[in-house]
Each structure stands twice: as structure tokens, then as C-alpha cells.
Amino acid sequence: xxxxxRPALRAGAVGISSILLHLxxxxxxxxxxxxxxxxxxxxAHLDRVLEAAGRVERPVRAYxxxxxxxxxxxxxxxxxxxELGAFLLEANAIDAAEEQVPFDLTTARRxxxxxxxxxxxxxREKPIREAAPAVFGDLAYTGMPGGRMGDALLRGSGSCEPTxxxxxxxxxxxxxxxxxxxxxxxxxxxxxxxxxxxxxxxGEEIDLLTGxxxxxxxxxxxxxxxxxxxxxxxxxxPKAPGITRSAPSSERPLFEVPETRSLTAGYPPNAxxxxxxxxxxxxxxxxxPPIAGEKPDAAGASTEDELEQDPTSCVMDVSLALxxxxxxxxxxxxxxxxxxxxxxxxTPQDLERIATTILHVESSRAPLAAGSAAALIVxxxxxxxxQEAALELSLAGQADxxxxxxxxxxxxxxxxxxxxxxxxxxxxxxxFRREVLLSSSGRAWVLLFLEGTEPLLLELGKDAADTxxxxxxxxGLVVSPKTRAVALERAGKMTPRRRMDVMHEVFRAxxxxxxxxxxxxxxxxxxxxxxESASAExxxxxxxxxxxxxxxxxxxxxxxxxxxxxxxxxxxLRERRIEPAxxxxxxxxxxxxxxxxxxxxxxxGEQIGALDRALAAxxxxxxxxxxxxxxxxxxxxxxxxxxx
Numbered sequence: 001x002x003x004x005x006r007p008a009l010r011a012g013a014v015g016i017s018s019i020l021l022h023l024x025x026x027x028x029x030x031x032x033x034x035x036x037x038x039x040x041x042x043x044a045h046l047d048r049v050l051e052a053a054g055r056v057e058r059p060v061r062a063y064x065x066x067x068x069x070x071x072x073x074x075x076x077x078x079x080x081x082x083e084l085g086a087f088l089l090e091a092n093a094i095d096a097a098e099e100q101v102p103f104d105l106t107t108a109r110r111x112x113x114x115x116x117x118x119x120x121x122x123x124r125e126k127p128i129r130e131a132a133p134a135v136f137g138d139l140a141y142t143g144m145p146g147g148r149m150g151d152a153l154l155r156g157s158g159s160c161e162p163t164x165x166x167x168x169x170x171x172x173x174x175x176x177x178x179x180x181x182x183x184x185x186x187x188x189x190x191x192x193x194x195x196x197x198x199x200x201x202x203g204e205e206i207d208l209l210t211g212x213x214x215x216x217x218x219x220x221x222x223x224x225x226x227x228x229x230x231x232x233x234x235x236x237x238p239k240a241p242g243i244t245r246s247a248p249s250s251e252r253p254l255f256e257v258p259e260t261r262s263l264t265a266g267y268p269p270n271a272x273x274x275x276x277x278x279x280x281x282x283x284x285x286x287x288x289p290p291i292a293g294e295k296p297d298a299a300g301a302s303t304e305d306e307l308e309q310d311p312t313s314c315v316m317d318v319s320l321a322l323x324x325x326x327x328x329x330x331x332x333x334x335x336x337x338x339x340x341x342x343x344x345x346x347t348p349q350d351l352e353r354i355a356t357t358i359l360h361v362e363s364s365r366a367p368l369a370a371g372s373a374a375a376l377i378v379x380x381x382x383x384x385x386x387q388e389a390a391l392e393l394s395l396a397g398q399a400d401x402x403x404x405x406x407x408x409x410x411x412x413x414x415x416x417x418x419x420x421x422x423x424x425x426x427x428x429x430x431x432f433r434r435e436v437l438l439s440s441s442g443r444a445w446v447l448l449f450l451e452g453t454e455p456l457l458l459e460l461g462k463d464a465a466d467t468x469x470x471x472x473x474x475x476g477l478v479v480s481p482k483t484r485a486v487a488l489e490r491a492g493k494m495t496p497r498r499r500m501d502v503m504h505e506v507f508r509a510x511x512x513x514x515x516x517x518x519x520x521x522x523x524x525x526x527x528x529x530x531x532e533s534a535s536a537e538x539x540x541x542x543x544x545x546x547x548x549x550x551x552x553x554x555x556x557x558x559x560x561x562x563x564x565x566x567x568x569x570x571x572x573l574r575e576r577r578i579e580p581a582x583x584x585x586x587x588x589x590x591x592x593x594x595x596x597x598x599x600x601x602x603x604x605g606e607q608i609g610a611l612d613r614a615l616a617a618x619x620x621x622x623x624x625x626x627x628x629x630x631x632x633x634x635x636x637x638x639x640x641x642x643x644x
Contacts, residue, residue, distance in 0.1 A: 445476020
């Protein structure tokens with residue numbers, strides 16, 4: 001190694017010696033004068049000098065170490081004694097040292113040896129496609145390009161590149177040799193290329209990361225070829241000339257991954273895309289093979305089928321409350337008040353759920369015409385989902401992947417901005433607005449996750465007048481701080497019944513239906529406040545909602561007796577001084593839904609009768625006086641109820 005270091009360091013030796021000589025002279029001259037207090041500026045200058053010297057010396061040293069490592073690996077390969085895992089871990093250590101980041105090579109070696117031994121034992125009893133997930137099933141997938149194998153091994157998670165290196169090298173060293181290979185898809189999918197470990201089973205190539213047959217395209221190379229891949233990536237050998245392009249693409253990677261964290265520059269060049277977007281996160285980086293005859297998860301399959309048939313159904317996967325997540329007041333160390341956003345700590349299953357949803361939505365968008373209303377709606381969904389993913393990944397400590405989610409969201413918003421510009425935003429044409437309204441199933445508020453869509457959405461509110469799409473749209477416009485003031489003023493001018501419908505949707509803002517399962521990420525219902533600049537109509541709407549919300553909570557979240565419900569209603573109406581028409585609408589909402597919940601239940605008639613008596617005692621309209629009541633006259637008569 002010393003012989004290899006000398007010629008490699010020679011290029012930088014003169015510069016380094018000159019620096020050291022200069023520093024020695026300065027020190028000698030300084031010793032002739034009395035001691036003085038240290039001068040910060042001089043120290044800062046010295047630090048810069050030493051750092052500059054390091055920037056010269058570190059790459060030179062790393063180059064020599066890499067060359068020695070590659071030559072040793074080539075010699076071992078000629079003798080049939082290549083330990084691929086040891087090679088890659090040593091390479092990781094060199095790369096980390098050049099980057100000046102810590103890397104525990106000793107622990108990484110022990111962890112790798114344990115995996116290899118586990119594979120040897122598993123392979124005695126299981127085929128390769130079952131042994132690999134049995135040994136590596138604890139690894140999580142994180143969709144951040146690049147990464148070192150040793151880091152993925154020590155952290156228990158990594159992207160496709162280090163995971164594939166780990167699986168391929170461990171199988172290689174467990175006795176399979178070059179029966180194990182890798183397949184590289186060099187065409188960026190959403191700015192990201194893809195690498196996977198593969199093996200031939202029964203004449204079919206199996207992708208060991210998915211447990212299924214390999215996707216078409218890409219370039220295959222033997223596991224031991226990683227030695228030459230490393231040499232090419234670091235300039236020890238010339239890179240392969242030319243690229244065979246299956247489809248021209250000008251898409252640039254989202255991330256500039258340092259050469260110390262990726263071997264992309266050394267893989268066989270090709271422009272083939274992996275024919276599925278890569279997720280942000282997966283609870284299992286190495287999936288178990290599908291069981292013959294077993295049906296896929298019903299919820300996930302259902303969502304994927306719906307998106308394939310209608311990509312804009314993604315509006316059902318985006319939480320309305322994400323437009324305005326709840327926050328709490330907290331005190332900083334200096335005693336000042338700060339606002340803190342509240343969120344539940346996500347589980348790995350939560351992370352996989354949002355990542356899978358994004359994957360399905362990205363896949364379904366591909367066939368849509370560029371610039372179409374449907375494509376714009378799907379981009380709104382994606383921007384919201386990436387925002388949610390960034391939050392959850394950040395809370396889970398996946399900072400790098402959260403960064404990718406932020407970057408992907410920015411890419412989507414930029415694409416949507418260009419689409420809106422083509423349609424003469426801000427208000428667009430009536431025909432385009434109609435397509436947006438129809439494509440969104442009334443939930444066009446997902447466009448609020450994009451930039452500059454507020455004027456378009458306010459125009460859509462006028463277009464949707466007197467339809468339930470108006471209700472769904474205004475619920476989003478009211479929840480979003482960006483449009484709340486205007487939306488509250490308009491909602492305050494709606495009919496009393498229509499206002500109740502909007503309040504109902506706002507109350508349910510935290511309900512989140514994704515992949516067939518309902519959840520509430522933040523709270524059971526939504527708290528609404530009026531902006532300082534709110535008009536009289538807007539403030540009246542918020543005052544009525546403050547009566548509506550606890551009543552709806554007693555109806556849907558914490559079912560209460562009719563006596564308790566009516567008592568709370570009457571107290572709220574008095575406290576807020578709600579005008580008669582709105583008070584009647586709130587009462588009718590409660591009665592209508594209470595009757596719908598109890599009319600078919602055992603002893604439901606008794607509950608409805610108790611409700612009517614409670615209303616009478618509070619001097620409120622009775623059951624028979626409620627608007628749009630589900631009971632017909634004969635049912636009212638059977639219950640002994642009649643209009644007052």
C-alpha cells in the first residue's frame with residue numbers, strides 16, 4: 001500500500017510541502033516576540049489553509065487506495081477467491097473517508113458475515129427466491145437515490161442500489177458466485193434510475209427485490225462485475241462509450257448524488273426505464289415471492305384498479321385537513337409563543353401506505369394527455385400526497401427520503417404551472433373549468449396544493465352553484481387559509497340548508513380514506529376560526545359552526561342521549577345568538593340525522609320520541625317540523641308525532 005501511495009501523492013507533494021514550510025516559518029518568527037492573545041481572524045485563515053490542503057490530499061490518497069483495492073480484487077477473482085462483500089465494504093470505507101463522514105468498517109464486516117452465514121443456512125432448506133427475503137426481510141426500502149452498502153447494512157434501510165449490492169454480494173459469497181447478477185435501468189423514472197439483484201430460476205429471471213419476474217429492459221451484468229463498475233465509477237478505468245437509447249429523454253435526475261455514494265457512473269449505460277415509478281418507502285426492501293393462487297390485498301388491489309380505470313379517483317386519497325393541519329401554542333426557550341404543528345408519529349405501515357398510494361397515482365397518470373383537466377387534478381393529488389409523505393417521513397427520521405418527497409412535489413407543481421399557463425390562468429376558459437369540475441367529482445380543492453389556482457377555484461365555485469359539488473368545493477376553500485376569508489363570505493350567503501351541508505363536510509375534514517381504510521391522522525373533527533379580516537357573513541358562518549360542531553360531535557363521534565344533545569344545542573344557540581333561520585337549520589340537521597340513525601334500530605322509536613319531547617322542552621321545532629325528514633306521515637303518526 002505504501003508503494004501505491006507514493007506515486008499517487010507525488011502530484012500534490014510540492015503544494016503540501018510548501019504549505020507546511022510556510023507554516024513552520026511563521027511559527028519560528030512568532031517565537032521571537034512576546035506571547036499575544038490569539039487572533040480569531042488568523043486562526044480562521046489557518047483553518048482555511050489546512051482545509052484547502054485536505055481538499056488536495058484526500059482525493060489523491062483515496063485514488064491510490066482505490067487502485068490498490070481494485071488490483072487486489074482482480075487478482076483474487078483470477079484465483080477464484082473474490083470476496084465481493086469484503087471488497088464493497090472496503091470501498092465504502094475509502095469513499096466515506098474521502099467524504100469525511102464516519103463509517104464503522106469493523107461492525108459492518110461482522111454484520112455482513114452474519115448475513116452470509118444466514119444465507120448459507122437458508123439455502124440448505126429453501127430455494128434462492130425464498131432464502132433471500134428470509135434473510136433480508138428486515139431491511140426497509142428508502143427511495144433516495146444512491147447510498148453505500150455498508151450504511152444500508154448498519155441502518156437496516158437503504159435505496160435500491162445499496163440493497164441490491166448487499167443481496168447480490170452476500171449471495172455471491174454464500175456460494176452462488178456469478179449465478180447472481182444485477183440489472184440496471186438507466187433511464188430515469190421521475191428523475192431516478194433503478195438497480196436490482198436478479199437470479200435465473202427455471203429459465204426465468206427473478207427480481208430478488210420484488211420476488212417476481214424481472215421487468216423488461218435494462219442491462220444485466222454479473223455480480224463480480226461490481227469490481228469493474230467501481231473502477232469505472234471512480235476513474236480507474238474509462239467509462240463505457242455511448243448509450244443505447246430505447247426512448248429519447250431529456251429528463252434530468254432530481255438529485256445530484258456524489259460519486260462517493262453511488263456507482264451509477266460505472267453501470268452499463270442504457271436509457272431503459274424501469275416501467276413503474278419507484279416508491280418513497282417500503283417496509284420490506286426484499287419482498288417475499290407471491291404465493292401461487294393467493295389474491296393480492298383487497299384494499300390495495302381495489303384502489304389500484306380504480307385508479308387504472310379513473311386516475312382522478314385519487315381525490316379520495318387526499319386528506320382535506322392536510323390543507324390546514326392542526327397546531328398548538330407552545331413556549332420557546334426565550335419565553336415567546338410559537339405555533340407547533342401537531343401530527344401522529346407514523347408507523348412503518350403508515351409510511352408504506354402513503355408511498356404505495358403515491359406509486360399508484362403516479363402510475364395511473366402516465367396515459368393522461370398533457371395539459372388536460374384530468375392531468376391537472378391528478379397533479380393536485382400528487383402535490384398533496386407528496387406534502388403528506390414529506391411530513392410523515394420527516395417524523396419517522398427518514399430525512400433524506402423526506403427531501404426527495406419535497407423535490408418530487410416541486411416537480412409536480414412546476415409541471416402544473418406550465419399546464420395552467422397554457423389555459424390562460426387565473427380563471428381559465430369556461431370549457432376547461434367544466435372539465436376540471438367534472439374530473440374532480442366536486443373535490444377540485446385538491447388544486448390548492450398547486451400554486452396560483454385560487455382564482456380558478458373561486459370561479460369554479462360560481463360554476464358549481466346549486467350542486468353538491470359546490471358543497472364539496474367550498475368545504476376545501478373554507479379549510480384552506482389561502483381562500484378562507486372569501487369562501488366564508490360566500491358560504492355565509494348560501495341558503496341555511498346549504499350552509500349546513502358545507503359545515504358537515506368541514507366537520508369531517510380529518511376523515512381520511514386511503515387504500516380502502518379510513519383513518520383520522522390528527523383529530524376527530526375540524527376546528528374553524530374566522531380570519532381577522534372576515535366579513536359579517538363570514539363571522540356569522542363561523543359562529544353557527546361553533547354551535548354545529550359540538551352537536552355533530554354528539555351525533556357522530558360520541559353518541560349522546562337526545563336530552564344531552566338538545567340541551568347542548570339550546571345552550572349554544574343562546575350563547576352565540578344565532579338568528580332564527582340558521583337556528584332552525586341546525587336543529588333540522590340534528591333531527592334529520594338522529595332519526596336516520598335510530599329509525600331502524602331496536603327501541604329506535606323510543607329514542608325519537610324522547611328527542612321530540614326534549615325539543616319541546618327547549619322550545620325548539622319538533623321532529624315533525626324538521627326539513628327533509630326521513631319519516632313519512634304514517635311513520636310520524638305511528639310514533640305519535642305531529643307538526644306543532
